[in-house]
Amino acid sequence: MRSLVGQDVMPLAAAAIFLVLAALADVAVPHFSSTALNAIVANGKGEQRSVAEPVVGLLVASTLAAIFTGLRGAAFWLAGSRVVSRLRRAMFENLLAQDLGYFDATSRGELTSRLSSDATKVADVVSFNLNILARQTIQAVGGVAYLFWLDARLATLAVSFMALAGVLTDVYGRFARATSRRTQDALARAAAVADESLENVRVVRALGAEDRVAADYARAVAAATALQRRHGLGYGASRVALGLARAGSTAAILACGELARRSGAITSETLVAFVFYSAFVNSAAFDVGDQWAKVEEALGAGAAAFDVATRTPTWTGANPPSALLSKCTELDSDGLLVLDRSRFPRATTCDPPEKTATTGRIDLESVTFSYPSRPDDLALDNVTISVPSGAKVALVGPSGSGKSTVVRLVLRQYETKEGRVSLDGIDIRDLDQRGLSRRLAYVEQEPRLFDGTVSDNVRFGLADDDPLAADDNVIDAARRAGVLEFTDRLPDGLETRVGASGAFLSGGQKARVAIARALLRRPAVIVLDEPTAALDSESERLVQHAIDATNSSKLVVAHRLSTIQSSDLIYCLRDGTVAEKGTHQQLLAIKGGLYASMVKKQNLSYANDDPSSPPPQSEQQQPQQDDDDNVPTFDEHHPDAQDAARSPLAGVGPSAH
Numbered sequence: 001m002r003s004l005v006g007q008d009v010m011p012l013a014a015a016a017i018f019l020v021l022a023a024l025a026d027v028a029v030p031h032f033s034s035t036a037l038n039a040i041v042a043n044g045k046g047e048q049r050s051v052a053e054p055v056v057g058l059l060v061a062s063t064l065a066a067i068f069t070g071l072r073g074a075a076f077w078l079a080g081s082r083v084v085s086r087l088r089r090a091m092f093e094n095l096l097a098q099d100l101g102y103f104d105a106t107s108r109g110e111l112t113s114r115l116s117s118d119a120t121k122v123a124d125v126v127s128f129n130l131n132i133l134a135r136q137t138i139q140a141v142g143g144v145a146y147l148f149w150l151d152a153r154l155a156t157l158a159v160s161f162m163a164l165a166g167v168l169t170d171v172y173g174r175f176a177r178a179t180s181r182r183t184q185d186a187l188a189r190a191a192a193v194a195d196e197s198l199e200n201v202r203v204v205r206a207l208g209a210e211d212r213v214a215a216d217y218a219r220a221v222a223a224a225t226a227l228q229r230r231h232g233l234g235y236g237a238s239r240v241a242l243g244l245a246r247a248g249s250t251a252a253i254l255a256c257g258e259l260a261r262r263s264g265a266i267t268s269e270t271l272v273a274f275v276f277y278s279a280f281v282n283s284a285a286f287d288v289g290d291q292w293a294k295v296e297e298a299l300g301a302g303a304a305a306f307d308v309a310t311r312t313p314t315w316t317g318a319n320p321p322s323a324l325l326s327k328c329t330e331l332d333s334d335g336l337l338v339l340d341r342s343r344f345p346r347a348t349t350c351d352p353p354e355k356t357a358t359t360g361r362i363d364l365e366s367v368t369f370s371y372p373s374r375p376d377d378l379a380l381d382n383v384t385i386s387v388p389s390g391a392k393v394a395l396v397g398p399s400g401s402g403k404s405t406v407v408r409l410v411l412r413q414y415e416t417k418e419g420r421v422s423l424d425g426i427d428i429r430d431l432d433q434r435g436l437s438r439r440l441a442y443v444e445q446e447p448r449l450f451d452g453t454v455s456d457n458v459r460f461g462l463a464d465d466d467p468l469a470a471d472d473n474v475i476d477a478a479r480r481a482g483v484l485e486f487t488d489r490l491p492d493g494l495e496t497r498v499g500a501s502g503a504f505l506s507g508g509q510k511a512r513v514a515i516a517r518a519l520l521r522r523p524a525v526i527v528l529d530e531p532t533a534a535l536d537s538e539s540e541r542l543v544q545h546a547i548d549a550t551n552s553s554k555l556v557v558a559h560r561l562s563t564i565q566s567s568d569l570i571y572c573l574r575d576g577t578v579a580e581k582g583t584h585q586q587l588l589a590i591k592g593g594l595y596a597s598m599v600k601k602q603n604l605s606y607a608n609d610d611p612s613s614p615p616p617q618s619e620q621q622q623p624q625q626d627d628d629d630n631v632p633t634f635d636e637h638h639p640d641a642q643d644a645a646r647s648p649l650a651g652v653g654p655s656a657h
């Protein structure tokens with residue numbers, strides 16, 4: 001909290017000064033009111049007292065109170081909006097710095113709800129509740145002092161009622177804080193349901209699942225509503241209790257005051273002034289309770305927001321897993337407030353890529369790994385994989401065998417449990433994350449784009465002044481990845497907007513943009529998770545050629561085996577272990593081997609899928625690796641197999657570097 005408000009000391013100090021001045025002016029108002037009233041009553045009894053004097057005093061005090069109240073309100077509002085914007089930034093930056101296991105366990109909808117609704121609650125506290133709380137506290141304390149000066153015994157009576165109100169407020173405040181936190185949690189869960197459904201709205205529509213999704217959301221909202229109803233009843237009960245305490249206070253003061261007046265212990269005038277002041281003080285004191293309860297509520301709601309803003313990511317090794325925590329990340333003048341460097345003492349190196357020669361060799365050495373959400377299941381078990389400099393290495397294997405997991409570990413999206421992943425012999429945990437992501441380009445199976453133009457997306461992640469991001473380079477990468485083929489037909493060319501998450505582009509177009517993004521970076525290693533699956537065979541051949549023509553090492557996940565037969569090395573995974581390893585030909589030679597059986601199955605299914613292909617051959621007739629010579633192994637009648645045979649890569653062994 002200190003770091004959140006620390007930079008707003010000036011507006012807050014100004015707000016505090018205006019607050020004190022407004023409260024002092026307010027405190028003077030009942031004094032002048034009661035003086036004027038007493039003068040009017042005395043004049044009615046024939047005395048000659050000035051009424052004008054207290055009325056002028058009243059006007060001056062009220063005017064000053066109004067001016068200072070306005071200034072105070074504006075200053076608190078300003079501070080509140082700055083604090084909440086800083087809180088939101090803190091939350092967002094800290095989210096970007098988290099280990100990715102955190103996102104497996106926390107839904108995006110919940111996090112966006114924390115960023116919007118929970119943070120707003122905190123803003124309200126600073127803008128309104130603290131402001132009113134402080135003002136009423138000053139007025140209550142000043143008023144009580146004045147009451148004691150007027151009559152100590154009656155003042156003690158008034159204060160005991162205020163203490164009762166304090167106890168009631170405290171009880172309600174605790175209830176409000178706990179309920180508010182639970183309500184925000186329930187709202188966050190509802191937001192998660194809405195987010196997931198809207199993200200997948202096409203699937204929902206296609207499956208006709210609107211009613212099911214609407215019911216899920218209604219249930220989630222109902223949970224929040226039940227808590228809000230409870231909260232509302234609690235609030236109502238607290239208002240009744242406080243109202244009764246307040247009425248009791250006024251009645252007791254009037255009754256005891258009248259008794260005291262009769263006994264001569266207090267004059268009528270003092271009693272009138274006391275009643276005026278006690279009404280003023282009561283109002284302030286009871287408001288203090290109300291505002292305090294609201295502060296408690298907001299603290300309950302804001303607790304989750306603070307958790308998000310301050311969660312420490314877990315990592316091992318010398319450097320944190322996010323470029324935001326990197327020592328070489330430049331901070332803006334405002335500073336990244338969450339990223340307080342003292343919290344991240346292990347961030348030791350800053351190794352800009354240009355300073356580190358890199359050959360692009362990747363090694364997984366005896367890696368064992370399980371996902372944080374399933375700590376007891378080994379996704380990889382003692383896996384050793386090498387990608388030599390400039391080589392093309394493929395990962396194949398049945399669904400769930402661990403191919404994508406290998407990729408995630410190479411990208412350092414998760415931490416290995418045992419063993420290590422290294423780039424050029426350096427443990428990737430000891431590399432600066434920014435440098436690592438400059439050296440490794442990743443193209444995923446379903447490429448994600450960001451709202452902006454095609455060229456923005458090709459450049460994404462590079463600094464504006466980075467020479468790599470120059471227009472010529474972008475055009476060259478776009479040409480090699482086949483992006484120009486479709487942008488040249490659009491009126492705005494590379495400056496065409498792609499829509500939210502690339503919604504205006506087809507799957508194949510998105511894939512090309514993502515490949516151009518990777519090519520532009522001229523990385524030491526390109527990691528590809530079958531990104532060409534969405535392309536037609538002609539475009540696929542073109543893009544494959546562009547990727548293979550780079551000097552980068554390539555680690556390719558492949559489901560369609562026709563795309564990787566020219567790889568220098570193929571690792572075949574099964575149940576999180578390396579079952580086979582070798583070139584396409586070597587693996588085919590393993591009779592009854594996993595790779596050979598996958599190739600056989602794909603040929604069969606291709607043939608069955610393609611109505612123009614000849615009827616499937618019997619298993620005995622399937623093309624098999626001839627032990628004596630290297631005959632083609634893919635179904636020659638299948639388009640993919642034909643592509644592969646015509647491909648510039650077909651059968652040429654190591655790719656051109």
Ligand SMILES: Nc1ncnc2c1ncn2[C@@H]1O[C@H](COP(=O)(O)OP(=O)(O)OP(=O)(O)O)[C@@H](O)[C@H]1O
Binds near residue numbers: 104372379397403404
């Ligand atoms: N985020 C995750 N949290 C928990 N378990 C996961 C997670 N991602 C994958 N797994 C599990 O890890 C194992 C390996 O998954 P992985 O995604 O690496 O397989 P894959 O070989 O890439 O599969 P596919 O070919 O279907 O994409 C599977 O059992 C999967 O259920």
